[in-house]
Amino acid sequence: MSEMQAERVEGTPSEPVTGEALLALKNVTKAFGGLTAVGDLDLFVRPGEIVSVIGPNGAGKTTVFNLITGIYRPTKGEITLDGTSIVGLNPDQVLVRGIARTFQNIRLFNNMTVLENVLVGQHTQLKASVLGSLFRTPRVRQEEEAARERAIDLLSFFGSSLVDRQDEYVINLSYAERRRVEIARALAAKPKLLLLDEPTAGMNEAETLEAVGYVRRLREELGLAILLIEHKLAVTMGISDRIVVLDYGRKIAEGLPEEVRRNKKVIAAYLGQSAEEPEQTEEHEVK
Ligand SMILES: Nc1ncnc2c1ncn2[C@@H]1O[C@H](COP(=O)(O)OP(=O)(O)OP(=O)(O)O)[C@@H](O)[C@H]1O
Structure with a gap:
């Protein structure tokens, strides 16, 4: 990986130029009492893009979905769809605006x-x-x-x-x-953006492969943008244009699948000690 790529993946990725993002979260925080479930999150999805949100249990992934779909209101920050704020809308109104979702438990x-x-x-x-x-x-x-x-x-x-x-x-x-x-x-509901919460959970290998196929077709044939939470790394790596990694509610990395796979912070926080990188311990400080 080149120096430039490493820089990009560990910092904020190239921001979409104004008007280019379909969905944009800016500086979004959600606190439950003293617990910051999501902190200062910047996240965007361009039209037709497949973006995955990954991270360990409790990292804040579902909370991000609940914030986008109006189940929770951000403590702080802005969420826009096509440049218009959707903060304060209820889930039905968000659906009408063009964001549909599936759930972790069907x-x-x-x-x-x-x-x-x-x-x-x-x-x-x-x-x-x-x-x-x-x-x-x-x-x-x-x-x-x-x-x-x-x-x-x-x-x-x-x-x-x-x-x-x-x-x-x-x-x-x-x-x-x-x-x-x-x-x-x-x-x-004729969405522009589909939020899929663990679309392959509970599936065997053949069913998982089939699911990967139709997620791709959702983009290719229906032109949908897709934001997904997925625990199976092989699926995430194979399907995503871009991956956002959360840990303790904070974004610790973002980039192309191959970049994220090699990122030390990600290996330390998410992939576990068995992953290949030798210098993992010092990266734990990002938590
Ligand atoms: N309604 C709530 N009230 C209080 N705390 C909450 C609430 N919803 C989520 N949390 C806390 O926020 C943190 C993030 O939870 P969240 O469910 O978003 O994580 P996750 O990444 O989706 O986890 P998992 O992979 O296990 O589904 C956790 O510590 C969780 O306990």
């Missing part, structure tokens, strides 16, 4: 079918009035039919298996299939 309605779960994801898109829905006017019926067709189309992103099982209760699906339904539901 959150689907188990007492609903595959299709119904995806239809629920479209609620931000529907225009029918309450009265119209009550009396099932032709316009409402038309809208429902269009929503159904679109939901099936979203399921077909993952091939024919979910389309074939659209009337199955999600509880009867495999874990990997449920993850796909959750993504289809997120897509139903």
Whole structure:
């Protein structure tokens, strides 16, 4: 690795020029009482970029997702989407603005079918009035039919298996299939940015490979920007344009996968002592 690359990865990476970032966190802090879960975080995602957030347990990754999606309000700092602040919006409003997410523990309605779960994801898109829905006017019926067709189309992103099982209760699906339904539901809101919280958790190797394939396709075919939390390093390294590493709520490194993999602070904090670098101990001071 050249000196210049080492400098870049350990410092702040090249900032996007004004207007280039889709999502930008500036100096974001979230404190829970005396605990700083996220501290002074700068993070950005460009349109069409796949960015991973990694770090040890408790590093603040999920808190970052909760801050972006309006579950938490930052104690300090600014979060913008397309240059406009989204701080103070509730999760539904953030979704309407174009940020959808999946959860570490899949959150689907188990007492609903595959299709119904995806239809629920479209609620931000529907225009029918309450009265119209009550009396099932032709316009409402038309809208429902269009929503159904679109939901099936979203399921077909993952091939024919979910389309074939659209009337199955999600509880009867495999874990990997449920993850796909959750993504289809997120897509139903027509997001620009998708936040995936451990998209391959609980999957075997074949399912993981498949998941990596469709995450890439989400960008390539749907033009989505993706921010993901992922514990499997092989997945993160293979899929990301850029990786942001958190430790105790602070960003300790950022860069291309290959740069991050060799970064001493990352090795010390995240990859553990078994990783290759010899001079790890002095890097512990970054904590
Ligand atoms: N609502 C909350 N109230 C108090 N502390 C919280 C809250 N949410 C998170 N924390 C704390 O903030 C820190 C960061 O937690 P967070 O869940 O964001 O980490 P993480 O990197 O996602 O961890 P993991 O990989 O285990 O999911 C932890 O110390 C956690 O205990």
